[in-house]
Amino acid sequence: MQTIRVATPSARYDVLTGSGLLESLAPRIEKAAGRLPRRIFVLTSPEIWSLWAETFLHSFLELKIDPPVALFLPPGEPHKTMASAERLTREMIRAGGDRSSLLIAFGGGIVGDVGGFAASVFMRGIPYVQVPTTFLAQVDSSVGGKVGVNLPEGKNLVGSFHQPRAVFADIGVLGTLSDRELRAGLMESIKAGIIRDRGLLRFMEEQAEAILDRDPKALERVIAASIRMKADVVSRDERESGLRMILNFGHTVGHALEQVTRYKAMLHGEAIAWGMVAALSLGRARGTLTAGQLDRLETLIYLYGPLPALKLRARAIVAATASDKKNTGGVRRFVLPLGIGNAGVVEDVTPSELEAAVNYMLDKAKAG
């Protein structure tokens, strides 16, 4: 078990990762959030709940308090909407929720994002706790307080900064994850290594087999290091006014890929993996990476593949980057790798540079 502290101007909380957290959730939440309120809600997906409800509820029943009221979100981006958030707040009211209520988001990234957003606006904000069940949610979206929903015009365009009271990343629940989901999630750990943690990179190079075999110790090491990186960045820049933007490494082109394929062709981590390849190539073109570094990092990305083949036009992808949320006042921002374990934000990337990087990526992605 590892405990990682997040300390932002608006909140301090712990992220716990390890095995057996789910079995002891109630006393742990009580310790983190104070006396448990009369009404607790758990937002989850039907799949997760059918697998884990009994384990989840066990520690609440032991405390002899009313068990959490379960609310459901069907899986998939189409449900990450304002309409879902509104439905959840209405259900919370009707089930006796008030300002003292607590919400537990128990599921993948979408459950965490929608649940956190509903908590941030219900009665102008109630506390919530993240219990992420996918690798991706454990190492990325559950930490840092960014919550929100999509608009038809783009992803995460509506939301809040609302820090959880605690995050419990139980490695035990990852057992039901498919190999493809695990591999996609590990791309965010590779990202963590590239932008800020050489030691994590080396570990992922050397222990790929153990990690992909889901050895608990190896997974805990990767998850804890990824969370530690994110917690450190978020603690220094909660509102993404500077440093936090480096977390978007690989995301400019990655989001564009998701957008032009309408979020149907690949998993988020897979899109980010290709986006990282494009960003690395841009770093090589600008001389912030050596040929050897580019080769080493690309090799690592493919080691955690396979990645989906792409049959897209570079122009369409470059055009889709224009609506990136990082852009403000007409300025395009791009996260550039600076050697290994470092990254920075630049604002002078030209469309033709971007197109060259995307073409490099598309060339690699022909083979799939």
Next chain:
Amino acid sequence: MQTIRVATPSARYDVLTGSGLLESLAPRIEKAAGRLPRRIFVLTSPEIWSLWAETFLHSFLELKIDPPVALFLPPGEPHKTMASAERLTREMIRAGGDRSSLLIAFGGGIVGDVGGFAASVFMRGIPYVQVPTTFLAQVDSSVGGKVGVNLPEGKNLVGSFHQPRAVFADIGVLGTLSDRELRAGLMESIKAGIIRDRGLLRFMEEQAEAILDRDPKALERVIAASIRMKADVVSRDERESGLRMILNFGHTVGHALEQVTRYKAMLHGEAIAWGMVAALSLGRARGTLTAGQLDRLETLIYLYGPLPALKLRARAIVAATASDKKNTGGVRRFVLPLGIGNAGVVEDVTPSELEAAVNYMLDKAKAG
């Protein structure tokens, strides 16, 4: 012109009240919020815009910047919804809004609440400025950062605390307000006096004629004092964990009246006026007000009437108070007058005490 400072843990800003603010808005906003962004939005109602667009836009055109993009909200509570907030954020995206954009809420309380809420969640929060056009919005809802929308289950159940960068309460725009709206709005000023400002109460007793005749000096005095009271309370308790609850004086029964009449029978200020009569009677019953004080305060309320007659059952009103947002964990909170210029929150009001107070009010309200 008067300037009142609000200083909360999350923000510091000025509320300006006086005449001629609308004509000089652009440089004033620039002074308060920093360099004006490429894209500014103004949320308003069709009525307000048809009356004031030219005056409003004048100072922006003088600065030779792109004029604000106008967004519209039809009048009335039925439009104070999540769906409206979503529509506005979508329109902002399509009109080129980004994280650096600024929103100006130019209208009554609903425009301010919905506009502030949209600003609080658009791209996880952009700055906004309040330019309230009704008396009620000027003295109450535009100050303090409470923004939000309704659910079918109740008012303001979804929202945020999001402080504006500045509030400009221009007395000049009140000219188009109906007498009934002005009188209803003045009830919030009476509330301000009862809970915290004896001087304001005395002024409203002595200068009722000038105030109701809309003498600019008299109005400015009342508005500034009301805002000062609210700014002071909000600065001490931004998130309504204690003191700020006294602002809900008269609102427990007032909200219940609005609820049982489905927000159609009376203006908010009128409901609050009757709610204050009930709360005063409860204070008298508990001995926190003398008979003379009750008489004096009721007389003042009726002086700013007429109030609508009520033909309702006490039971229904008492039942409707159960869903008050102030209640948490089953505890009912009630704001009790403590003499003149003081109030406190109690948690031990019984249903029968409440019913007696409501019956007192209904008795007074028979005559209308």
